[in-house]
Amino acid sequence: MNKKPEDIKVIIATDCGSTTTKAILIQYDEQKKEYRQTHRGEAPTTVEAPFEDVTNGVLNSIQELSELSGIELLDENNRIIKNRSANRGCDIYISTSSAGGGLQMMVAGVVRSMTAESAERAALGAGAIVMDVIASNDHRLPHEQIERIRQLRPDMILLSGGIDGGTTSHVVELAELISAADPKPRLGIGYKLPIIYAGNKDAQQNVRDALQDKVDLVVVDNLRPVLEKENLGPARDKIHDMFMEHVMQQAPGYKKLMSWTDSPIMPTPGAVGAIIERVSQMNNLQVVGVDIGGATTDVFSVFINPEEEKPVFNRTVSANLGMSYSISNVLAEATLPNIARWIPFPIDERELRNQIKNKMIRPTTIPQTLKSLVIEQAIAREALRLAFLQHKSFATTLKGVQKQRTIADAFEQTGTEGTIVNMMNLNLLVGSGGVLSHAPRRNQAAMMMIDAFRPEGITILAVDSIFMMPHLGVLAEVHPKAATEVFLKDCLIYLGSCVAPVGQFKEGKEVGKYQIDLPTGRVEGVLQQGEVKLFPLGVGQKAKATFEPSGKADFGHGKGIKFDTELDGGVVGVILDGRGRPLMTVPDDKKARIEQMLSWLENLNVYNMTELRKLGQAV
Amino acid sequence: MAHAYTPGLKVSPKIHLSKRRILPLKGEVIVSVGQKVGSDDVVARTELPGKVIPVNAANILGVPPAELPRFMLKPDGSQLKKDEVYAMAKSFFGLFKTPLKAPEDCTIENVSTITGKVLLRGKPFPVEVKAYIESKVIEVIPKEGVVVEAWAAYAQGIFGIGGETHGPLSMACDSPGEPLSPEKISAEYRGRVIVGGSIVTAAALKKAIDNGVKAIVVGGFDDQDLRNFLGYDLGVAITGSEQKGITLVITEGFGEIPMAERTFNLLKRYVGREVCVNGATQIRAGVIRPEVVIPMSEAELQSGEDVTAGALQAGTPIRIIREPYFGRIGKVSDLPPELTKLESETKARILKVRFEDQSEAVVPRANVEILET
Numbered sequence: 001m002n003k004k005p006e007d008i009k010v011i012i013a014t015d016c017g018s019t020t021t022k023a024i025l026i027q028y029d030e031q032k033k034e035y036r037q038t039h040r041g042e043a044p045t046t047v048e049a050p051f052e053d054v055t056n057g058v059l060n061s062i063q064e065l066s067e068l069s070g071i072e073l074l075d076e077n078n079r080i081i082k083n084r085s086a087n088r089g090c091d092i093y094i095s096t097s098s099a100g101g102g103l104q105m106m107v108a109g110v111v112r113s114m115t116a117e118s119a120e121r122a123a124l125g126a127g128a129i130v131m132d133v134i135a136s137n138d139h140r141l142p143h144e145q146i147e148r149i150r151q152l153r154p155d156m157i158l159l160s161g162g163i164d165g166g167t168t169s170h171v172v173e174l175a176e177l178i179s180a181a182d183p184k185p186r187l188g189i190g191y192k193l194p195i196i197y198a199g200n201k202d203a204q205q206n207v208r209d210a211l212q213d214k215v216d217l218v219v220v221d222n223l224r225p226v227l228e229k230e231n232l233g234p235a236r237d238k239i240h241d242m243f244m245e246h247v248m249q250q251a252p253g254y255k256k257l258m259s260w261t262d263s264p265i266m267p268t269p270g271a272v273g274a275i276i277e278r279v280s281q282m283n284n285l286q287v288v289g290v291d292i293g294g295a296t297t298d299v300f301s302v303f304i305n306p307e308e309e310k311p312v313f314n315r316t317v318s319a320n321l322g323m324s325y326s327i328s329n330v331l332a333e334a335t336l337p338n339i340a341r342w343i344p345f346p347i348d349e350r351e352l353r354n355q356i357k358n359k360m361i362r363p364t365t366i367p368q369t370l371k372s373l374v375i376e377q378a379i380a381r382e383a384l385r386l387a388f389l390q391h392k393s394f395a396t397t398l399k400g401v402q403k404q405r406t407i408a409d410a411f412e413q414t415g416t417e418g419t420i421v422n423m424m425n426l427n428l429l430v431g432s433g434g435v436l437s438h439a440p441r442r443n444q445a446a447m448m449m450i451d452a453f454r455p456e457g458i459t460i461l462a463v464d465s466i467f468m469m470p471h472l473g474v475l476a477e478v479h480p481k482a483a484t485e486v487f488l489k490d491c492l493i494y495l496g497s498c499v500a501p502v503g504q505f506k507e508g509k510e511v512g513k514y515q516i517d518l519p520t521g522r523v524e525g526v527l528q529q530g531e532v533k534l535f536p537l538g539v540g541q542k543a544k545a546t547f548e549p550s551g552k553a554d555f556g557h558g559k560g561i562k563f564d565t566e567l568d569g570g571v572v573g574v575i576l577d578g579r580g581r582p583l584m585t586v587p588d589d590k591k592a593r594i595e596q597m598l599s600w601l602e603n604l605n606v607y608n609m610t611e612l613r614k615l616g617q618a619v
Numbered sequence: 620m621a622h623a624y625t626p627g628l629k630v631s632p633k634i635h636l637s638k639r640r641i642l643p644l645k646g647e648v649i650v651s652v653g654q655k656v657g658s659d660d661v662v663a664r665t666e667l668p669g670k671v672i673p674v675n676a677a678n679i680l681g682v683p684p685a686e687l688p689r690f691m692l693k694p695d696g697s698q699l700k701k702d703e704v705y706a707m708a709k710s711f712f713g714l715f716k717t718p719l720k721a722p723e724d725c726t727i728e729n730v731s732t733i734t735g736k737v738l739l740r741g742k743p744f745p746v747e748v749k750a751y752i753e754s755k756v757i758e759v760i761p762k763e764g765v766v767v768e769a770w771a772a773y774a775q776g777i778f779g780i781g782g783e784t785h786g787p788l789s790m791a792c793d794s795p796g797e798p799l800s801p802e803k804i805s806a807e808y809r810g811r812v813i814v815g816g817s818i819v820t821a822a823a824l825k826k827a828i829d830n831g832v833k834a835i836v837v838g839g840f841d842d843q844d845l846r847n848f849l850g851y852d853l854g855v856a857i858t859g860s861e862q863k864g865i866t867l868v869i870t871e872g873f874g875e876i877p878m879a880e881r882t883f884n885l886l887k888r889y890v891g892r893e894v895c896v897n898g899a900t901q902i903r904a905g906v907i908r909p910e911v912v913i914p915m916s917e918a919e920l921q922s923g924e925d926v927t928a929g930a931l932q933a934g935t936p937i938r939i940i941r942e943p944y945f946g947r948i949g950k951v952s953d954l955p956p957e958l959t960k961l962e963s964e965t966k967a968r969i970l971k972v973r974f975e976d977q978s979e980a981v982v983p984r985a986n987v988e989i990l991e992t
Contacts, residue, residue, distance in 0.1 A: 142671070142673040143670055143672060143673065146671045147670070168733065169684075172733040172734055173731075173734040176729065176734060176736065176738065177673075179729070180671045180728065180729065181671070182668070206733050210731075320854055325856070328852070328853060328855065329855055331852070332854050333854075350843055351874075353841075353842040353846075354842050354872075354873040354874040355873075355942070356842070357842045357845075357872075357873040358872045358873050358874070358941070360855075360856050361777050361778045361856055361872060361873070362940045362941070362988075363902060364985050365985055365986045366965055366967055366983050366985045367961075367963045367965060368941060368942065368943065368961050368962060368963060368982060368983055368986060369942060369943050369961075369963055370962055370963050370964075371942075372942055372963065373964075373965065438965075440964035440965045441964065608964065611962070
């Protein structure tokens with residue numbers, strides 16, 4: 001691409017998903033001097049038989065864009081028109097892809113919680129699905145590890161281990177294991193499996209000796225040169241290169257697609273991570289983004305690492321938490337009582353189990369009845385909660401580094417020790433994926449996100465309107481201005497602000513006083529324990545507010561500290577959540593639990609309450 | 620807008636079926652184009668490399684890794700018999716000897732001077748791919764496998780457990796709505812593929828296994844029973860490798876759901892015929908559904924009926940695949956183009972369906988599947 005950014009006025013971006021290819025058109029508005037997403041088209045992905053050429057689906061989706069926008073985007077030979085003239089053609093075309101199962105990797109490192117974990121972070125950050133992590137201390141016998149490597153057939157392996165100048169024998173042993181397994185790539189019989197070595201630099205030659213005849217070996221800088229530092233950039237970049245050079249080349253039609261794009265094709269989750277990281281950087285925000293799909297749930301975050309005082313990006317994929325293909329696994333992992341606690345009517349276990357399995361085997365169906373919708377959203381809360389728990393335990397300060405501890409630390413240890421995810425510091429929580437983006441009422445998306453992520457203090461909630469984060473991620477590589485403008489104006493639908501005081505409050509007690517200057521007038525009152533409240537405050541509106549905690553409640557500025565602030569509005573409004581953090585437990589008694597749930601749902605206007613109460617009456 | 624409806628499961632009285640029978644690794648194809656093959660005939664075979672046995676040799680011998688090659692009695696690539704000595708260290712002027720013996724018949728694959736390990740490779744084990752259906756070889760993919768073709772009657776299921784099997788077909792239920800209970804199963808079904816109605820109970824499944832039934836084809840199955848049967852909660856629908864002593868094909872879904880009449884009647888027509896069944900299911904991109912294949916002879920080929928795949932339009936026969944009308948069959952009566960608000964407040968493209976009792980209902984297009992006629 002050799003155009004100047006200011007000459008770029010029409011942009012086509014596609015995302016080739018495993019079932020659907022989505023195209024968006026971004027145009028520069030000369031009058032308002034801004035980039036806006038104007039049209040959207042989609043078509044079934046054509047990677048598999050009988051088409052076996054991804055470009056068919058891409059062209060179909062662009063054809064739809066062309067019809068909707070009235071701009072001629074394809075020429076008579078069905079090629080994208082690049083030399084833009086009036087009402088004809090685009091300036092750049094870019095794409096992401098997760099078709100054909102995305103990028104599937106295996107990583108290996110010496111110590112599971114140190115180099116292997118750093119390698120896993122690099123692979124996940126690059127947008128890969130990590131199929132397995134092999135480590136010298138993973139409690140598997142060498143022959144079991146070899147069997148596993150042979151069985152998995154990944155697209156690529158990332159091998160790391162040892163700090164620079166440390167012992168070489170362990171990492172060489174891993175290289176020998178991989179060599180003995182003689183792994184074959186997943187796609188295509190005629191090429192060698194790419195392996196990236198990013199370990200102890202002193203072992204590079206020995207690793208080459210062990211592997212280079214059997215695989216396509218590339219050596220990059222150590223991703224953990226010293227214990228105290230991760231250097232994931234070189235490995236992550238090389239994963240992207242190899243993804244383009246090897247994996248994509250094998251997928252049907254991608255060679256052609258690659259010749260069309262003005263920027264390298266990125267794996268879809270890698271692109272989503274890129275846009276989240278950029279938005280966080282530009283606006284100095286600490287952000288959590290989640291994408292809940294049919295098979296997997298991706299969580300992205302940028303939080304300040306308290307030890308280094310700089311923002312750290314993390315991504316995790318919960319490979320088996322999703323709303324259709326993996327819905328049954330959510331039930332298996334979350335267990336029935338955890339799902340049932342979000343359902344405000346009685347439900348028979350056998351019926352619920354069959355219903356969930358039927359969704360798994362017919363994944364494209366949608367809830368027709370209110371009952372099915374409520375059940376699906378209850379399952380979504382648990383899928384999101386579990387995915388976020390995994391994320392918290394992964395987004396940590398580096399392990400293996402010696403730390404001085406004070407006695408106070410001993411009292412603060414939790415299950416996710418060392419996590420840098422601090423919900424009180426979170427500024428923006430973005431949800432994406434069908435169950436959140438397409439919830440019939442936006443209030444449902446807000447409630448699901450609050451129940452699952454449990455934001456603390458003041459947090460802005462938003463959803464991705466039509467899942468265009470991947471497109472914008474790859475656009476950010478070539479035109480950051482257009483990407484961020486569209487992200488903030490068209491991609492995000494702001495739901496509003498959630499105000500959630502931290503503390504465990506006694507039943508019936510006051511949590512604090514509030515005073516909010518809404519455009520319609522001032523509201524003030526007392527937030528009671530266990531209570532949720534909603535105040536309308538529209539998109540783009542702001543409201544001055546004062547919070548005065550009772551006792552040790554912390555609204556965001558410390559225990560018991562009163563403060564003034566400004567709240568952002570959205571399609572839902574301002575939500576006050578007096579249920580405490582950690583979130584109060586729901587009553588064991590079925591009737592009391594249902595009543596409790598109904599009151600929360602009613603206050604937030606989540607469902608059609610007349611219908612919902614009818615379902616709840618059967619207790 | 621992409622197709623918002625499920626194309627439906629294939630149930631066909633006559634189909635020209637082709638199957639790729641491919642080895643997991645390159646090997647040898649042992650049939651040729653034009654050859655007729657039976658279900659159990661091997662079409663290709665290969666040898667999977669044997670398991671790797673790592674031996675911490677330097678440590679056992681008490682020598683530095685770099686010097687390990689000096690203590691090896693056999694070079695890399697040597698074949699060893701069980702208990703054959705392949706390395707030896709002597710100490711104390713040769714008085715004490717530490718030998719390394721092969722734990723089984725194997726080959727020396729690698730001696731590492733960095734880690735001090737010797738990797739031994741066990742004997743390769745053979746892998747064979749069978750034809751699976753009585754068919755004709757139409758293409759040989761050199762070193763990989765073959766493509767076979769056959770005319771057959773064919774029914775796809777929605778979900779299955781267990782791999783490929785075959786046997787003569789028997790009807791264990793008289794109607795598609797009848798549950799397959801234990802008393803309907805007896806020793807006469809040994810080695811057979813049996814067809815039930817609306818559901819197979821856990822007890823019936825157990826009795827079928829005890830009686831050596833090869834496969835069950837049935838309308839529904841309870842998820843609770845599936846969990847008890849497998850011993851774990853199935854998280855994602857990728858099946859086929861279970862070794863439970865039986866193959867199970869569910870044609871409709873979870874719960875008690877009468878088998879679609881068309882499927883039931885099709886199977887009923889071929890009682891006593893040899894049928895091939897595979898429970899392997901993969902519900903992801905590149906979906907694989909379980910299947911029942913009834914290969915036909917050339918004589919019957921003439922009497923087959925033609926198949927036409929329907930499009931979604933007024934009059935198309937459909938089945939509803941989600942509550943509140945789950946499992947009901949009817950015909951499309953109208954396809955309004957505009958988005959319509961459902962009870963769940965979801966806005967979706969819908970269709971109107973007329974059931975067999977002439978009652979009408981509105982359902983989202985995503986919640987129906989087309990029945991092929």
